[in-house]
Amino acid sequence: MTLAIGQPVPDFTADATGDTRVSLSELRGRQVVVYFYPKASTPGCTTEGGDFRDHKAAFDAANTEILGVSRDGIRAQENFKAKQGFNFALISDKDETLCRLFDVIKLKKLYGKEHMGIERSTFLIDAEGRLAREWRGVKVPGHVEEVLAAAQALHAES
Template sequence: MSLEIGQPVADFSASATGNTTVTLSELRGKQVVIYFYPKASTPGCTTEGGDFRDRKSAFDAANTVILGVSRDGLRAQENFKAKQGFNFALISDKDETVCAHFDVIKLKKMYGKEHLGIERSTFLIDADGKLANEWRGVKVPGHVDEVLAAAQALNANR
């Protein structure tokens, strides 16, 4: 399934930290940043999550909810969130339903071996539930600032 800028993002529900379920359609009226990261508690993912955490008030001011997604189980996500003081929900996508929804499972190489894993990606969904922006193959430094600027611009144009 391919997502296209300007097209509605199909609804989904997924288990998240805090013993909650996130349902995309219930977030209508707010912009949503969904960022996919390969694995909880690894260096790049910790840095990226910290960058989102540190800018959460600016995202809030831009009417934007932050959601992090990986294939880790809920316990790993809860531990990651607690240890890093993340102030947003992390989704556990062990069955890769949400990952498939956004087509972020890619063939990757590590130490010369190929495996399927999450390609670090971020999606910005507008308040009407349409895809406004996407970043694939993300490099962590400076990324969150770029996403924040896009969220602020989108909110300003409402």
């Protein structure tokens, strides 16, 4: 199954930081940004998370929840969140349930070696639970501002 713009995103429940579980259905009525990053505590992922952290008040004003997702275990996610002062939940997707749902596991090359890993991607889900926008193969600089503008425009329409 491939997610398509305008289609409902299947409900999911996942383990998150702060000893919590996050369910998409519980966030109905709010927009949700789900962003996938390759690995906690790496430079690009730290920068991207910091950008979301620094813009959280603006996302809140646009009625938008932020969820960061990687295949790291919950302890690594807790450490990453605490060290960087992230003010949103990080999800541990060790079994790749969400990665598969959003189709973000791709063949990647690093130092000439191929491996399967997370392609940096972001998804904006509207307040009714439908996929509104997607960004794949994300480059970090300027990305969060682009997602924020989309979230604000979507919120203004509702």
